[in-house]
Amino acid sequence: xxxxxxxxxxxxxxxxxxxxxxxxxxxxxxxxxxxxxxxxxxxxxxxxxxxxxxxxxxxxxxxxxxxxxxxxxxxxxxxxxxxxxxxxxxxxxxxxxxxxxxxxxxxxxxxxxxxxxxxxxxxxxxxxxxxxxxxxxxxxxxxxxxxxxxxxxxxxxxxxxxxxxxxxxxxxxxxxxxxxxxxxxxxxxxxxxxxxxxxxxxxxxxxxxxxxxxxxxxxxxxxxxxxxxxxxxxxxxxxxxxxxxxxxxxxxxxxxxxxxxxxxxxxxxxxxxxxxxxxxxxxxxxxxxxxxxxxxxxxxxxxxxxxxxxxxxxxxxxxxxxxxxxxxxxxxxxxxxxxxxxxxxxxxxxxxxxxxxxxxxxxxxxxxxxxxxxxxxxxxxxxxxxxxxxx
Amino acid sequence: xxxxxxxxxxxxxxxxxxxxxxxxxxxxxxxxxxxxxxxxxxxxxxxxxxxxxxxxxxxxxxxxxxxxxxxxxxxxxxxxxxxxxxxxxxxxxxxxxxxxxxxxxxxxxxxxxxxxxxxxxxxxxxxxxxxxxxxxxxxxxxxxxxxxxxxxxxxxxxxxxxxxxxxxxxxxxxxxxxxxxxxxxxxxxxxxxxxxxxxxxxxxxxxxxxxxxxxxxxxxxxxxxxxxxxxxxxxxxxxxxxxxxxxxxxxxxxxxxxxxxxxxxxxxxxxxxxxxxxxxxxxxxxxxxxxxx
Numbered sequence: 114x115x116x117x118x119x120x121x122x123x124x125x126x127x128x129x130x131x132x133x134x135x136x137x138x139x140x141x142x143x144x145x146x147x148x149x150x151x152x153x154x155x156x157x158x159x160x161x162x163x164x165x166x167x168x169x170x171x172x173x174x175x176x177x178x179x180x181x182x183x184x185x186x187x188x189x190x191x192x193x194x195x196x197x198x199x200x201x202x203x204x205x206x207x208x209x210x211x212x213x214x215x216x217x218x219x220x221x222x223x224x225x226x227x228x229x230x231x232x233x234x235x236x237x238x239x240x241x242x243x244x245x246x247x248x249x250x251x252x253x254x255x256x257x258x259x260x261x262x263x264x265x266x267x268x269x270x271x272x273x274x275x276x277x278x279x280x281x282x283x284x285x286x287x288x289x290x291x292x293x294x295x296x297x298x299x300x301x302x303x304x305x306x307x308x309x310x311x312x313x314x315x316x317x318x319x320x321x322x323x324x325x326x327x328x329x330x331x332x333x334x335x336x337x338x339x340x341x342x343x344x345x346x347x348x349x350x351x352x353x354x355x356x357x358x359x360x361x362x363x364x365x366x367x368x369x370x371x372x373x374x375x376x377x378x379x380x381x382x383x384x385x386x387x388x389x390x391x392x393x394x395x396x397x398x399x400x401x402x403x404x405x406x407x408x409x410x411x412x413x414x415x416x417x418x419x420x421x422x423x424x425x426x427x428x429x430x431x432x433x434x435x436x437x438x439x440x441x442x443x444x445x446x447x448x449x450x451x452x453x454x455x456x457x458x459x460x461x462x463x464x465x466x467x468x469x470x471x472x473x474x475x476x477x478x479x480x481x482x483x484x485x486x487x488x489x490x491x492x493x494x495x496x497x498x499x500x501x502x503x504x
Numbered sequence: 505x506x507x508x509x510x511x512x513x514x515x516x517x518x519x520x521x522x523x524x525x526x527x528x529x530x531x532x533x534x535x536x537x538x539x540x541x542x543x544x545x546x547x548x549x550x551x552x553x554x555x556x557x558x559x560x561x562x563x564x565x566x567x568x569x570x571x572x573x574x575x576x577x578x579x580x581x582x583x584x585x586x587x588x589x590x591x592x593x594x595x596x597x598x599x600x601x602x603x604x605x606x607x608x609x610x611x612x613x614x615x616x617x618x619x620x621x622x623x624x625x626x627x628x629x630x631x632x633x634x635x636x637x638x639x640x641x642x643x644x645x646x647x648x649x650x651x652x653x654x655x656x657x658x659x660x661x662x663x664x665x666x667x668x669x670x671x672x673x674x675x676x677x678x679x680x681x682x683x684x685x686x687x688x689x690x691x692x693x694x695x696x697x698x699x700x701x702x703x704x705x706x707x708x709x710x711x712x713x714x715x716x717x718x719x720x721x722x723x724x725x726x727x728x729x730x731x732x733x734x735x736x737x738x739x740x741x742x743x744x745x746x747x748x749x750x751x752x753x754x755x756x757x758x759x760x761x762x763x764x765x766x767x768x769x770x771x772x773x774x775x776x777x778x779x780x781x782x783x784x785x786x787x788x789x790x791x792x793x794x795x796x797x
Binding site for chain 2: 191192218220223224226227228239240243291
């Protein structure tokens with residue numbers, strides 16, 4: 114467990130085998146350049162000078178709560194909203210003033226927006242028909258797209274006769290039919306139930322890899338962003354809180370906001386007491402104990418620091434009332450246990466009233482829980498699990 | 505058994521409504537249509553009477569219906585009515601569609617107000633509004649006065665008692681019947697559909713033709729019928745604004761009924777008119793039902 118976090122920010126989690134990571138190459142040219150894009154609506158700033166390079170072939174996720182500006186950014190890319198300031202450059206073309214119908218960008222809408230008066234085939238062929246493509250070209254491409262999303266034989270149906278998952282496939286096929294340079298996906302799977310959503314996520318990634326199209330996907334579902342994206346941006350009030358691969362953002366959150374938005378995190382507060390090449394020692398300002406973290410936290414001695422610890426990195430065990438606090442060791446009482454099936458989440462109340470969440474995998478079937486309601490417990494974790502937040 | 509009874513009860517209400525307010529009056533009119541006019545009250549012969557042996561004799565008088573085929577006067581009046589109604593409904597569509605579209609796309613807080621403005625004229629008497637048009641259109645009226653003052657024309661135009669005045673009046677009066685159903689369909693249209701069309705490369709004009717227009721067809725048809733049907737039988741507007749040659753079915757019907765006191769002929773005319781109007785609606789509804797299935 115105690116791997117070397119110091120040399121980390123490289124690639125903490127499994128990148129797809131053979132996947133290029135152009136964002137690590139300073140010489141690489143971004144395919145899509147979003148530069149200082151700002152958009153104000155009556156009374157608030159929806160996008161505040163957002164700068165974001167996205168590379169060819171990426172599946173980039175914009176993740177954020179509602180009102181974070183992610184949808185506004187997507188609509189700026191589609192051309193439905195013109196930014197107040199900043200530039201959007203796609204493959205060398207400045208998109209300022211280019212209307213949606215002239216952009217080499219297509220979108221898969223949240224509601225799918227399939228034309229109800231047209232058949233599946235007419236929906237998929239709609240974009241090509243606008244270009245004046247010949248009937249045989251359209252028919253070939255429609256058949257190709259139907260095969261891509263595994264909907265052969267559905268071309269003659271009307272959208273009303275399709276299930277939710279089938280509608281999503283048709284919407285994807287329609288958006289890909291014109292071979293856009295950039296495909297935008299607005300909460301593409303939010304209308305599907307959980308199992309179908311997970312299956313469709315993998316299929317989307319598959320199709321993205323096969324077609325090589327650059328995808329920008331907007332979602333509020335962090336699991337969706339984590340499982341699908343090559344990189345993601347966590348958005349907060351019109352700005353990018355953090356940009357990185359899902360692994361980077363999850364394992365190295367740069368702020369309390371991202372630590373708590375992506376996954377779950379217990380945030381502890383303290384003052385850096387010592388930082389040598391062995392460890393970083395942070396004295397808790399809430400309780401009488403020290404937090405140990407890996408060295409190299411880049412915080413000077415004496416400065417205030419926030420430490421985030423993931424619930425799954427913590428251990429919990431029953432203890433007697435006399436157990437004292439210690440380094441990376443907290444003591445409290447179990448207030449609640451949430452049973453998720455695959456794991457338990459323990460809600461532990463510390464003596465000062467602060468609540469800590471600890472999760473434990475449900476490894477064995479039908480066994481009595483080692484820790485129960487109202488038990489007095491000790492919560493411990495390794496130094497490498499302490500994520501010292503830069504902000 | 506219980507389910508069947510429940511269904512019968514549920515259906516009984518609309519069916520009795522139909523029977524009371526449509527079937528019964530229609531049958532009354534139909535019986536009069538087959539009678540012969542006579543002096544007295546009511547001014548037509550009974551359809552059947554009892555013979556001295558006690559059996560009934562039914563006398564069907566088909567002369568009224570034969571007259572419609574023989575005398576071109578009625579046929580011409582009917583065709584003219586259909587033409588006036590069709591032209592007026594088309595004018596209403598051309599004026600009403602942009603209005604309905606503009607209201608449906610207006611910011612939400614404006615929509616109620618704009619709809620109110622469409623409905624507002626209904627709060628004034630119908631006759632008063634038609635009379636007001638006389639004031640506007642007559643030779644010394646406001647329109648001619650304004651055109652003369654501006655120097656556009658030297659002589660007053662003959663507007664009142666022409667087809668122009670007739671179409672103007674019918675279009676004006678029936679416009680809300682076109683705007684409201686159109687607005688109802690257009691406001692229900694998902695704006696994402698238009699965005700999708702534009703996103704896929706359709707300029708706004710093509711997006712309108714390929715998405716908005718076909719999806720608003722139910723509203724177009726409903727509005728057209730709502731204007732067309734009452735306009736065919738319209739009596740007051742042609743009487744007050746139209747020319748002396750504007751012999752429309754409504755006017756003919758009124759004349760036969762009140763001036764000639766030929767109830768059977770007027771009734772026969774009403775029956776034919778009704779059948780002619782019900783047929784297209786029935787066709788439209790059957791097609792709509794087939795499409796929905």
